[in-house]
Amino acid sequence: MGKTQEIEELIERELDQLAIELVGIEYRRENKEQMLRVFIDSEAGVDLSLCSQATRAIKPVLDDRNIYYDHLELSSPGLDRILRKDKDFLRFRGSMVKIKMLKPYQGPRKINGILVETDKAKIQVRVEGEVMELPRELVSMVRLYPDY
Known part of the structure; x- marks a missing residue:
């Protein structure tokens, strides 16, 4: 530990x-x-x-x-707090988030959208009307994005 x-x-x-x-x-x-x-x-x-x-x-x-x-x-964690725990993702479902992806991800490294759903394997985010499924192991950081 x-x-x-x-x-x-x-x-x-x-x-x-x-x-x-x-x-x-x-x-x-x-x-x-x-x-x-x-x-x-x-x-x-x-x-x-x-x-x-x-x-x-x-x-x-x-x-x-x-x-x-x-x-x-x-x-306080601030308005742009980092979401780490499962309960954070549940609490802020429907909120605007900024996501940074790790290099191995085959797609954009920075994604802004509405947090739709999450589980152990993936994070779903709505970007311009389309829902993207992001592999959770390739997500570097998820942060609330209140200024959007």
Whole structure:
């Protein structure tokens, strides 16, 4: 298990108890310092109060497990959030997305369209009235595209 996955598993339980969704984390070095970014969401949205509440819940867990970081940052995933989990794809079905494909894909590398459906094998997206089926293993990234 990688460090990122370990951290996600540790803090997800704490956040679930507060009805806060863990969207994802970044755990990496930036400017010679270890950065831990935690992206959260909730039904009511994300504000400073929610970030403070989440910080108070996860900091003791991280410290008890000696997870090293120089900076801990909590924030919303933003309007252009990356869709990672199956529940993200279900929640944002019908939304405009921007998809980046891996090099082996025989077609356009960047695709903008409406998210139609997804399963373990494929992502369906409507582009100019036509539904495209994209092999999920060749999808590099799916991001909400609210500015379209």
